[in-house]
Amino acid sequence: MAASRALQEARKHAIPTARIALRGESLLTNPRYNKGTSFTHRERKDFGLTGRLPSGVNTLDEQIERAYEQLSSRHDPLRKNTFLQSLKDQNWVLYFALVSKHLKELVPIIYTPTEADAIAQYSHLFRRSEGLYLTFSDRETMEEEFLEQTVKQGREIDLVVCTDAEAILGIGDQGVGGIAISAAKSVMYTLIGGVDPARSLSVMLDVGTDSEKLLNDRLYVGWKHKRVRGEEYDQFLDKFVQLVRKYYPHSLLHFEDFAAKNAYHLLMRYRNQHAVFNDDIQGTGAVTLACLMAAIGVANDHAHNKKGSLASQRYVIMGAGSAGLGIATQIRDAIATADHVSKEEACGKFWMVDREGLVYDIGEGMAKGVGEIKGRLEGFVRSADEGWKGDVSLLDVVKQVKPTVLIGCSTAAGAFSQEVIQAMMDGGCERPIVFPLSNPSRLVEAKPEDIMNWTNGRALVATGSPFPPVKMHVDGREKEFRIAECNNALIYPGLGFGAVLAKTKELTDKMIVAGAHRLAELSPAIRRRHGKNEDHAGEALLPDFEEAPKINFEIGVAVAEEVVREGDSGVDGLKVTDVRERAKEKVWVPLYADYEYDPKGEVW
Numbered sequence: 221m222a223a224s225r226a227l228q229e230a231r232k233h234a235i236p237t238a239r240i241a242l243r244g245e246s247l248l249t250n251p252r253y254n255k256g257t258s259f260t261h262r263e264r265k266d267f268g269l270t271g272r273l274p275s276g277v278n279t280l281d282e283q284i285e286r287a288y289e290q291l292s293s294r295h296d297p298l299r300k301n302t303f304l305q306s307l308k309d310q311n312w313v314l315y316f317a318l319v320s321k322h323l324k325e326l327v328p329i330i331y332t333p334t335e336a337d338a339i340a341q342y343s344h345l346f347r348r349s350e351g352l353y354l355t356f357s358d359r360e361t362m363e364e365e366f367l368e369q370t371v372k373q374g375r376e377i378d379l380v381v382c383t384d385a386e387a388i389l390g391i392g393d394q395g396v397g398g399i400a401i402s403a404a405k406s407v408m409y410t411l412i413g414g415v416d417p418a419r420s421l422s423v424m425l426d427v428g429t430d431s432e433k434l435l436n437d438r439l440y441v442g443w444k445h446k447r448v449r450g451e452e453y454d455q456f457l458d459k460f461v462q463l464v465r466k467y468y469p470h471s472l473l474h475f476e477d478f479a480a481k482n483a484y485h486l487l488m489r490y491r492n493q494h495a496v497f498n499d500d501i502q503g504t505g506a507v508t509l510a511c512l513m514a515a516i517g518v519a520n521d522h523a524h525n526k527k528g529s530l531a532s533q534r535y536v537i538m539g540a541g542s543a544g545l546g547i548a549t550q551i552r553d554a555i556a557t558a559d560h561v562s563k564e565e566a567c568g569k570f571w572m573v574d575r576e577g578l579v580y581d582i583g584e585g586m587a588k589g590v591g592e593i594k595g596r597l598e599g600f601v602r603s604a605d606e607g608w609k610g611d612v613s614l615l616d617v618v619k620q621v622k623p624t625v626l627i628g629c630s631t632a633a634g635a636f637s638q639e640v641i642q643a644m645m646d647g648g649c650e651r652p653i654v655f656p657l658s659n660p661s662r663l664v665e666a667k668p669e670d671i672m673n674w675t676n677g678r679a680l681v682a683t684g685s686p687f688p689p690v691k692m693h694v695d696g697r698e699k700e701f702r703i704a705e706c707n708n709a710l711i712y713p714g715l716g717f718g719a720v721l722a723k724t725k726e727l728t729d730k731m732i733v734a735g736a737h738r739l740a741e742l743s744p745a746i747r748r749r750h751g752k753n754e755d756h757a758g759e760a761l762l763p764d765f766e767e768a769p770k771i772n773f774e775i776g777v778a779v780a781e782e783v784v785r786e787g788d789s790g791v792d793g794l795k796v797t798d799v800r801e802r803a804k805e806k807v808w809v810p811l812y813a814d815y816e817y818d819p820k821g822e823v824w
C-alpha cells in the first residue's frame with residue numbers, strides 16, 4: 221500500500237551524515253548516538269574508539285540478530301522486558317530496529333500487559349533513571365530541573381508525555397513507577413508513529429502516592445508522602461504546564477493515566493491554551509469509535525432487513541472512569557454529528573455502570589456510586605424517574621435495556637459473565653458487539669474465547685490487550701476469529717505524529733475524529749467487505765498491530781490535513797496537498813547515520 225512505499229522512501233532520506241562532538245566513552249554511553257559494534261573503522265579512529273571495541277564491525281541486521289538471540293534465551297516476559305529496557309538505555313537505533321522487526325511479539329513485552337508488571341515492581345527493578353522526574357517537594361526549583369533536561373542541552377522537544385501515576389493501566393496508584401508508562405507511551409510514538417525519540421520527553425509528576433504498599437516499601441524510590449491534592453496539586457500541575465508552554469509552545473502535551481477527575485479537569489483547563497491530549501479519554505474514545513464503526517459495518521452485512529447505525533445502538537458501558545466516559549463522549553459526539561441529533565438526545569442511548577451498579581441521579585447533584593454529576597458525567601447519568609431503585613446490577617441493566625453494544629473499562633475481571641452475554645442475546649441482539657477493554661489481560665471483563673463460545677461465533681469482539689485468535693466450530697465448520705486489539709496505542713501515535721507534523725496550536729475533536737475515520741476505513745473486516753470477499757467473518761475489526769506503523773502513518777496524514785484545513789497549523793505555508801510529502805520526510809526510522817567528528821557538532 222501507499223504508506224508502505226512512503227516509509228521505504230523515507231528510509232532513503234533518513235540517514236544524512238551527522239556531525240557529532242562526542243568522543244570515546246561519552247559517545248559509547250549515549251544511547252542516541254551509540255552504534256556499538258557498528259561503528260566503522262574510520263569512525264572508530266576519528267572518535268577515539270578503536271581500543272574501546274572488539275575489531276569486528278557488524279551491520280545493524282547482525283546486531284539485531286545477536287540481540288534477538290540474547291532476548292530469546294530469556295523465557296519470562298518480565299525478564300525480556302528488563303533486557304529490552306537495558307538495550308534502550310544503550311542504543312536507541314538497535315532497540316527500535318529490533319522491536320520494529322518483531323513488533324507483534326515484542327509490543328506485549330514493552331507495553332501492556334508486561335509493562336504493568338514492570339511498573340508494579342519499578343523500585344525493585346530500578347537500574348537507571350530515564351526521563352524527567354519532577355517532585356512536589358522540589359517544586360521551587362522545578363524550572364531549573366526542567367531546563368537542565370531540555371533547553372540547556374539544546375534539545376528541541378515536539379512531544380511531552382506526562383503522568384502523575386494515580387491510575388496506571390488497570391493497576392491503580394503506582395507512584396514514581398509511573399515514569400515507565402510515560403516512557404512506554406513515548407516509545408510507541410516512535411515505534412508506531414515515527415516521532416523522533418530525541419524530540420520527546422517522558423515526565424513523572426511525583427505528587428506522592430496513596431499506596432500503603434509503596435509507602436511501606438524500604439526500597440521505594442519515589443517521594444514517600446501521601447498524595448498532594450486540591451489547590452496545591454493544581455498549582456504544581458499548572459507550573460509544569462506553563463513551563464511546557466513557555467519553552468515548547470508548539471509541542472503536544474500528552475496526559476496519561478491520571479485519575480478520572482483530574483484527567484478531565486486538566487483536559488478542560490488547558491485544551492484551548494495548548495495542544496493537549498488525554499490518551500485515556502480521547503485516545504481510547506477514538507480507537508473504540510473506529511472499532512465500533514467497523515463492527516456495525518460487519519453486523520450490517522448479516523442483517524436481514526434493517527441496517528444499523530451509530531445512532532440505532534443501545535450502549536451499556538461498565539466503568540464510568542476516564543476510559544468509559546471518554547468512549548461515551550466520543551460516540552455521543554459522533555452520533556450527534558453523523559445523525560444530526562442533539563447531544564442530549566444522543567446521551568439517552570447510554571447507560572453507564574460503575575461499582576454500585578447503574579449510574580443514575582440520586583438527587584442533590586449526585587450520581588449513584590460515582591459522586592458529583594457536574595462536569596464530566598453530565599448527560600450520562602440516567603434519571604431516577606425511569607424507575608431505577610437501589611443498586612441496579614449489570615445483569616439487570618442488560619435485561620431491561622437490551623443493549624446492542626457492551627463495553628468494559630472497569631478493571632472488573634470476569635464481569636461479563638455468560639448470563640450477561642446470554643441476556644444480551646435474549647434481548648433480541650443478533651450480533652452482540654462486546655468490547656472488554658480493561659488492561660492488563662488478566663483484568664479483562666470476559667475472555668474472547670468464552671464470548672465467542674457463548675454466542676456461537678456471533679459476537680463481534682475486541683479487547684484492550686492482545687489475545688490469540690479463537691478457533692471454534694460454527695455450524696459444523698471450523699472457523700478462526702481474529703480478535704482486534706482495541707487499544708489507544710493503535711491510534712494515538714498517529715494522532716500525535718499528525719499534530720506534531722503540522723505543529724497544531726490545539727488538538728480539536730475534529731482532528732481526532734479525522735484520525736478515527738481513517739482507522740475505521742482501514743479495518744480488515746471492512747476492507748475485505750469492500751473487496752467483495754464473502755468469507756470475512758473471521759477478520760479482526762481493527763488492523764493487526766503488525767500493521768500499526770503503516771496505519772498510523774495514514775492516521776497522521778489525516779490528522780495533519782485536518783489541522784491545515786482548520787487553519788491551526790504553525791508551519792508557514794503548509795498546504796493540505798503538501799502534508800503527505802512532509803510526513804514522509806519527517807517520519808523517524810531506526811537506521812544509523814554516518815558520523816563526522818565536529819567539535820561544534822551535536823552533543824545531546
Ligand SMILES: NC(=O)C1=CN([C@@H]2O[C@H](COP(=O)(O)OP(=O)(O)OC[C@H]3O[C@@H](n4cnc5c(N)ncnc54)[C@H](O)[C@@H]3O)[C@@H](O)[C@H]2O)C=CC1
Pocket residue numbers: 387388389390391477479480499500504538539540541542543544573574575576628629630631632657658659660663683684685706707708709
Ligand atoms: N484499551 C484501551 O485502550 C484502554 C483501556 N483502559 C483500561 O480501562 C480500565 C479503566 O481505566 P481508566 O478509565 O483509565 O480508570 P479509571 O480509574 O478512571 O476508571 C475505572 C472506573 O471503573 C470503576 N470500577 C472499578 N471497579 C468496578 C467494578 N467492579 N464494577 C464496575 N465499575 C468498576 C471505577 O469506579 C472507575 O469509575 C483499566 O483497566 C485500563 O487499563 C484504559 C484506557 C485505555
Ligand SMILES: CC(=O)C(=O)O
Pocket residue numbers: 332388389390477499500659707708709
Ligand atoms: C492503554 C491505556 O492507556 C491504559 O490501559 O491505561
Ligand SMILES: [Mg+2]
Pocket residue numbers: 389476477499500
Ligand atoms: Mg492509559
